[in-house]
Amino acid sequence: MRIEEAKVPEELINYIREKGITELYPPQEQAILAGLLEGKSLVVSSPTASGKTLLALMAAYLKAKQGRKVVYLAPLRALASEKYAEFSELGRFGIRTSISTGDYDSSGESLGRSDIIVLTNERFDSVMRHRVAWINTVGLFIADEVHLAGSDSRGPTLEMILTKVLHLGIDAQLLALSATISNAKTLGEWLHATPVEMDWRPVPLREGVYDYGRVLFTDGEERQVPRSTYGSPIDVAMETIKEGGQALVFANTRRRAVSLATRAAELTQKRLSPEEKKAVSEASRRILGAGEETSLSRLLAEVVAKGSAFHHAGLEGEHRRIVEEYYRARAIKLLAATPTLAAGVNLPARRVVIADMTRYDVEQGGNAEISVLEYRQMAGRAGRPQFDDHGETVMVPPPSQPAADFLEHYTKEPPEPIRSRLADEAAMRSHTLATIATARGLSKADLDSLFGKTLLAMQVRPAELTRMTEKALGYLLSERLLESQGGLFYATDFGLRVSMLYIDPVTAVMFRDGVRRAEPGKGYTAGLLHLVASTPDFEPKFPLRSKDYEEAMAFLEEHAQEMLQRHTTKEFADYDRVLQDMRSVMALHGWVDEWREEQLLSRLGVEPGDMHRAVDNADWLLHALVELGRLFKAPDVLKQADTLRRRVSSGVSAELLELTNLSGVGRVRARALYSAGFKTLEDIKEAPADKLASVEKVGTAVARKIKDQVSKY
Numbered sequence: 001m002r003i004e005e006a007k008v009p010e011e012l013i014n015y016i017r018e019k020g021i022t023e024l025y026p027p028q029e030q031a032i033l034a035g036l037l038e039g040k041s042l043v044v045s046s047p048t049a050s051g052k053t054l055l056a057l058m059a060a061y062l063k064a065k066q067g068r069k070v071v072y073l074a075p076l077r078a079l080a081s082e083k084y085a086e087f088s089e090l091g092r093f094g095i096r097t098s099i100s101t102g103d104y105d106s107s108g109e110s111l112g113r114s115d116i117i118v119l120t121n122e123r124f125d126s127v128m129r130h131r132v133a134w135i136n137t138v139g140l141f142i143a144d145e146v147h148l149a150g151s152d153s154r155g156p157t158l159e160m161i162l163t164k165v166l167h168l169g170i171d172a173q174l175l176a177l178s179a180t181i182s183n184a185k186t187l188g189e190w191l192h193a194t195p196v197e198m199d200w201r202p203v204p205l206r207e208g209v210y211d212y213g214r215v216l217f218t219d220g221e222e223r224q225v226p227r228s229t230y231g232s233p234i235d236v237a238m239e240t241i242k243e244g245g246q247a248l249v250f251a252n253t254r255r256r257a258v259s260l261a262t263r264a265a266e267l268t269q270k271r272l273s274p275e276e277k278k279a280v281s282e283a284s285r286r287i288l289g290a291g292e293e294t295s296l297s298r299l300l301a302e303v304v305a306k307g308s309a310f311h312h313a314g315l316e317g318e319h320r321r322i323v324e325e326y327y328r329a330r331a332i333k334l335l336a337a338t339p340t341l342a343a344g345v346n347l348p349a350r351r352v353v354i355a356d357m358t359r360y361d362v363e364q365g366g367n368a369e370i371s372v373l374e375y376r377q378m379a380g381r382a383g384r385p386q387f388d389d390h391g392e393t394v395m396v397p398p399p400s401q402p403a404a405d406f407l408e409h410y411t412k413e414p415p416e417p418i419r420s421r422l423a424d425e426a427a428m429r430s431h432t433l434a435t436i437a438t439a440r441g442l443s444k445a446d447l448d449s450l451f452g453k454t455l456l457a458m459q460v461r462p463a464e465l466t467r468m469t470e471k472a473l474g475y476l477l478s479e480r481l482l483e484s485q486g487g488l489f490y491a492t493d494f495g496l497r498v499s500m501l502y503i504d505p506v507t508a509v510m511f512r513d514g515v516r517r518a519e520p521g522k523g524y525t526a527g528l529l530h531l532v533a534s535t536p537d538f539e540p541k542f543p544l545r546s547k548d549y550e551e552a553m554a555f556l557e558e559h560a561q562e563m564l565q566r567h568t569t570k571e572f573a574d575y576d577r578v579l580q581d582m583r584s585v586m587a588l589h590g591w592v593d594e595w596r597e598e599q600l601l602s603r604l605g606v607e608p609g610d611m612h613r614a615v616d617n618a619d620w621l622l623h624a625l626v627e628l629g630r631l632f633k634a635p636d637v638l639k640q641a642d643t644l645r646r647r648v649s650s651g652v653s654a655e656l657l658e659l660t661n662l663s664g665v666g667r668v669r670a671r672a673l674y675s676a677g678f679k680t681l682e683d684i685k686e687a688p689a690d691k692l693a694s695v696e697k698v699g700t701a702v703a704r705k706i707k708d709q710v711s712k713y
């Protein structure tokens, strides 16, 4: 079908043609025939890179032109940003797009000024809890990567927001998108949407398996791969690189990604053209110049300079972005990554190598074979249409196992069906509270009716579902987040605030009890950090390693007087459980004590990317603690918590907080200025600019920027 045949206004057709698109891909055509442009709800299941975004874009354009709002839901911030950039291009037609991915405690009312609103699933959940008025004017909900409804960590939120959207009673279109659903019919039934399924790829994908010095492909072809001492995944990757392609290697742990990239670098460095050499040394310099230097960033810079890189969540965000940029520009030849990279972002790879076919599985407490769904998501990174004209995926199973079986299983079996994860206790209590708090009064029958519309309700027996909601209600009533009156449940002030703050009710109860234990006039820094780090909302957690035990016990003893939870001393049975949280507490404590990232890494094994996430999370939780604390009247400890929140946010001692208020002054510069005698904004105001510029790590440009800011005081 030619693009002109789609029933959309000419200006949109011209715009799509400008992007170089003249023919619709078959899955796109099928979705249009199924009624996409007439407002029909659809569950589109078609392979990676088959153009699902264009469907979303066309439907969004039409709705916006009808004066209805469009909500685009993405599972990850990076994906939300990518889509925000794409939808913003509709600005030329007077369609306004905005994005919101954080700040769960703000209402989001102002987002209603836009026509298209891009949000993460969690942010949209929080917006609904604030009962924003614009929700009732939404005419199209787009749920991207909808298979994540089946993921244990964030699936329940997606499931609940989609259920509520259907329950709102507004006449909105729903467009659910994924590359990996095998039970599209069930999903369609749940979402009142027509399933559109098509197994078609714009760029042919060849799938193969490595077996003792050769790769066997599904089409019967066999290719010899020269064996070296670098190991099979690298041998397989290098074969493509020698032919001028790039390889993306998936590893099952961070350590493995690092070791694969480090080894491969010795080979890729011989494959770089002079221009590529220039580009990678520039990338390497940029890595060393961005953020704090650690042994990890030094290693990354060294490997990148040789044309390889590793990519995982332990890296600083800026370092990850630099790696992606130079990999996209084709200067970096081999990228060894953990599977988080597989979710939705667009990167080139002639060949994807799956170096490990097993992954640590929490439920099984050991390594388990990856799912077909995971395999498909990783394999789908190969051969993105705008980068390569064909793609290849090669899996590398353990040598002891029959390679052909792997090929058969992963390429022939459909991905596992999406199963609800809402049966999780934490998810049930949070969403039960949120539902009642948002409704401002709800009967048990209303609640059952809502939960009766979830995917979970289609997959468990009714009695089981009732047992779960009753358990959640029991907890919420006993902790006084809810009360019941005249046959209706209401959220208490406490419950309302908890729902809006977007925290687990258990976290809230821990905060309430902890704050009540505080005595006026005492210091609680370590205790507040412990309170935060031990809640179910804190992530990432840094579990205690055996070598940390002694230090953790000493830390706890030293700070015994500051603890706000019970049972933190040795004579109690749960002392060991308390100790488990201590590595997280020590990391946060080190951070506000101005430990450098290198110190956190070498002493506690905490990688920079994780530290930054823990810091953002602790910042949000301390905010929640202060807000909740107002209900429990403990002004003294709340003031401390507020100062501590600012210290966590900047990573500094209290004495530097005045300086870190300045833009351009982070923890390192603030300390340098302070040590040089510039301790307050007043000091800076009085200092001559050249004096400031001569301070270590400051320089003329920053000095000028700082002076400009203080002159306004």
Ligand SMILES: Nc1ncnc2c1ncn2[C@@H]1O[C@H](COP(=O)(O)OP(=O)(O)OP(=O)(O)O)[C@@H](O)[C@H]1O
Binding pocket: 020, 021, 022, 023, 024, 025, 028, 046, 047, 048, 049, 050, 051, 052, 053, 054, 178, 179, 344, 380, 385, 386
């Ligand atoms: N009809 C078309 N003709 C040519 N190129 C197209 C067409 N439709 C989409 N594309 C291009 O295909 C690329 C991949 O599309 P898109 O990002 O929508 O993939 P997707 O189906 O969402 O895959 P994933 O499941 O991996 O997210 C984009 O660069 C897009 O511009």
Ligand SMILES: [Mg+2]
Binding pocket: 052, 053, 144, 344
């Ligand atoms: Mg997509």
